Amino acid sequence: MAEHHGATPVTPEEATRELLAKTRTVSTLWLLILGVLAVVGLVALIIFAMGHPTRAQWGYVMSVLAFLLGATQAAPIICFITRLAKGYWSLPIRRVAELFYVTGLVTTPLFLVMVAQLPDWTNRPTIWTNWKGGPVFYDSVFMIGLALTGLAMLYLTGLPDYAEARAMGDRGIRARLARGWMGTPRQWQALNAVLVTLGAFYLMSYVYFHLFITSDFAMSLVPGWKSSVFPGYHALSGFQAGLGLTLVTAALIRKWMHLERYIPMDAFWGASKLLLALSLLFFYFTWSELILPWYGRQPNEIAYLTLLMFGPYKDLFILSAALNWLIPWWFLIWNPIRTSIAGPAFVGAIIVVGNLLDRMRIYLASWSVADVPVGAHLDADHLPPTTYPGILEILIIIGAISAVGFCYMLAMKLMPPVSIWEFKTRLLLKVERPFLAHHEVAVVAKPR
């Protein structure tokens, strides 16, 4: 069912020329809009900070930071996973996902702002020691490390494309970035080895960083909350939203920059199976987090269960559960929806929105009880009311997300939307070959 619909197969030279040309067609109008929104968000953040908001209101800024740390930081990880597992279907959308490595530029400053808002740390249950600087120091070091690894990965994957640009006579910044890449077999082998090892490091540091975020910014704040599946749940919903975000961006870029011949339907079809699996895993983790406090019925468990799921944020919980699990599951089991482009992209958009709502539920709830004294027990009957967003909070959320979009568009001006060297490997590996007289069959090579 590969797409044979008439599109004449693209020759490698034509692909290089066309993809490099695409980088010049990045619409400056959209760049301007996102830039303005980002600046508005920054100003709103400054006004918000000067207004000495309560910790509960800081929950909104924390939820958008957690959303960015989850979705956009996780998007590039599918490239590493499919590269490790030699997943052939993901070759076209790898660059679209890898461009999200730029989020480090936005999340690091926002993270440093939020780390300063943490309540005092004396004998609070935490994975660090009692030292107030514990979370501040370790988390910031880890955050900066994660952002730098991301940027390094972004540069490395773009290296062969800069060399192509240099070969096409581009004298600007890309030529200097190419820095002596000749494409010798030794260089290719070194590039592949570096991409796999650095990707593995990025994946592991991403997963353990989520342990630090959840335990420092959520679980240590709520007295009596000790759910050990929560870091895994946080990381997994990040993966799911990352994959959803990649599909949405790939569909948009495919439409706006007319890349129909470069991003075929196979990529969306393969990704939708992975998205279905991740949505089912999302339900599985949420369920294992819900069944145990319900069954245990100890006072602190009933308290944090009501706070997070059935108390002030009940409707947020139901909405995010529906968006993250029910709708994707019910849409993606049908074959026709999976083998289309609009289907997985639409489901991806729903999952991204669901993930933002889920982060709001978690961080609003935990930051609203952050000021409860350390020894006190949470009481299930009188929990703080739901905090509703003000204008400033909404502006900050929109500003943060558009800041990431702005960096993404900038990166797209530098690198083509579909990586040239991976597109060529795709051309190399897949060939149409007659089989048994008059039957066309796609033959896919599996290099060792």
Place this chain on the structure above:
Amino acid sequence: MQERYELNTPKINDDLLRFPLHTPLWFWLVAGGLASVLGLAGLTYLFVLYFGLGLLGYTDRIMWGFLITNFVFWVGISHAGVMISAILRLAQAEWRRPVTRAAEVMTVFALATAALFPVLHTGRPWRTLYWAFPYDYNRGIWPDVRSALIWDPSAIFTYLTSSTLFVFICLIPDLAVLRDRTRGWQHAIYAVLAMGFQGTSRQWKLQTIAGILLSALILPVFVSVHSIVSWDFAAAILPGWHTTVFPPYFVIGAVHSGVSAVVTLMFLLRKVFKLEDYITPDHFDALGRLLVVVATAWLYFFLMDFYMGMFGGEEAELAVWSLRMYYPPYNVLFPIFIITSYFIPVPVWLFRKFRRNLTVMFWTSICVNVGMWLERFILIVPPLSFKQAFTFLWQDAYSPRWTDWILVIASFCLVTLGVLLFAKVFPIIPLFDIKEGQVLKQELRIGRVRVPAVIRE
């Protein structure tokens, strides 16, 4: 990636049907030996049944011990069959062909042995058998759906029936080949079992769809079975047990120990049935890479359990973890468990040279399963011997008696005997899968190198 020998159909049929059609002498010795161990274990259990559970190593605080550890271990091993065959069928990985049926057969027998152990360890097993299932309509006494021990039989019953039927459905084409190759009473039996399978293209299309559809259906069941087994422990409010990470932790632990068991099984199959052409170092290479990923995921969930144990700072959780790490005999078992299940095998599996060396893979997979058996023991028993603040003395460790050891060893013999008998009656490697591999085998010439490829319509 696949070392492709020139295999034609008659050679495949001869090689793979050699064991079902001609019984070598050693078969009778091995089967007899295993059966005698099982007889001894049966005798021991009757002994325990007559005199009472006091013969086992239980005490008043540690009410669950070796038998429940063995139950969780064998349910874990059984999950490898589904993990390997279902996920690899869905991902259309080329190297799944000789592996799927052997793994699924191990699933069925490991699960049957596992389902035996909760019955053996209860006080009145003759009542456990029929009260766990909802059939007692005239006395109106029903199982309590709220208890985790009722989710267990429903999950294991679903999983056992579905994996057995899955093995049977994929067996039908090979039964047709056996029917054509045998005479007399064997022919009659195989003809009845093959139900008149002709091999029309429609039947083959349904076979491939069945493989994929049933794998997609059995995968969620496999995840739910081991999560429910973990909720047996997580539902209790004991300090070491009541953590929410247990379901994913147990499922990943099951996949880790299960896939290692598949590596052991494949090594034995290749050695015993001389299947060098079919189980090649490529399969061990691919399984080794998969094991590295699964082992690292398992370590992540183990560390989650470990961190969150320390996270709360409650003295109950800290006491259980210090018991697991510092007090005899757990202070010896804990490092052995950590080293054998992760820090010996995974560094070895990182190197291609070791992954392709069969004896290295065999001994590392044995080492993983020793570690995972200890992991279940260390997970289950220490929280039971936890000392409350008001009690005076600690429960000393669980001391297994000879009856415990015999029942545990007998479970290994039962699974080996089961797989051996299955391999005697049916081909352990699916014939039509190997033949399909030959049909779809292609070669791509890129420059001077010949890259193996496969038809993927």
Place this chain on the structure above:
Amino acid sequence: MAVNVRESRLGLFRDPDAVVNAVESLRKAGFRGTDVKVLTDTPYPEGAFGEETERHRLYVFPFVGAACGFSVGVLLTIATQIAYPIVTGGKPIQSIPPMIHVIYEGSMLGAILFTIMGILFESRLPDFGPTPYDRRISEGYLGVLVTKADGRADVAIVCSAKAGP
């Protein structure tokens, strides 16, 4: 649907290309697509020999099975708790989360059992009647089976013979 052996003709071939020519010549001789079947001992890519297979409705079975399993699970859990209203551990009599586990297992069991029945039904398997088959098919030969050969039996044999052994 036992095919009457007397009516059908079975030609055996060694290499797949001969089978393709045979099927083509049979179709040109006016036999309908569904009458010509190719018997192989391993699944070839779909439609490789040019014969077309009717649509199968296997995807309906899992949903029907899941529905039956779901209803049995719901009936079982609610009925047992109502029939035996015992208060345990301060949990409500109809406690939803534990019921969901048993209901989930029931519906998955239903789905899998119905799918297996569907596979057997769709491939018309349990037919023990005399089917036109030859032992050598499982040795690697490819059989071309023409079911409704009726009067034109000779034509069928000629086509299959012409296409080579």
Place this chain on the structure above:
Amino acid sequence: MSETQQGVDPARARQRAEAYDWGMVIDIDRCTGCQACVVACQAENNIPLNEDLRFVEKRAKEWIRIERYWEGEFPNVKAGFLPVLCQHCQNAPCEPVCPVYAIQHSTDGLNVQVYNRCIGTRYCANNCQWNVRFFNWWNPEWPEPLNSQLNPDVTVRSKGLVEKCTFCIHRINRAKRSSVRDGTEIRDGDFGPACVQTCPTDALVFGNWKDPNSRINRLKGDERNYELLGHLGTQPNVVYLKRVDAHPVSEATGGEH
């Protein structure tokens, strides 16, 4: 529980059934650790003999046991005694985990163990944090003279099932039956389990929580009251009263004031 010949009026029966919520107050200050309650309980409830082998195997069955603990350093050490029995919790962790409905919470506040339903999975014993549930590892047997003086009201449990303190439910039922037969109301303190009956210093007090002026309700008012492992949130029916230290150990050793 049925009325005399003319049959019971269901509303009255339910109202009577919910009139009781049996509980106990244990005053640690009074308890001298004499273990009389332990012996009385084992005699009353046909518990098999705990020879020394049972203690070595750690399988001794004591429905009520005296936990002893030491306070202070060696020269000035004071022993403390804590009787521990089934707390009959309202939100008992042992009840929902039994697969065959062998444990229920009766309307009069007791955690009831149904022996012929129990299949011996021992999950309830694992889940009880007070470790007051015991399993019959062996068939109970008594040497020659003792096997004829078993209590007829209490069943002898066979091997393979779990048993625990039932607040001497046979005494509760007899009191209820006689109150129904004579038409009188059960007054506070006119009957009690074997351990309450034999306690020489009256440390154990049994009564009905729903009776406002019962002795245990008055004792509960004492500010020394606390629940053993109350933080688990299982609302036990047994309340403990702290020990009053006329000569705290630290003072006796001339420790700093």
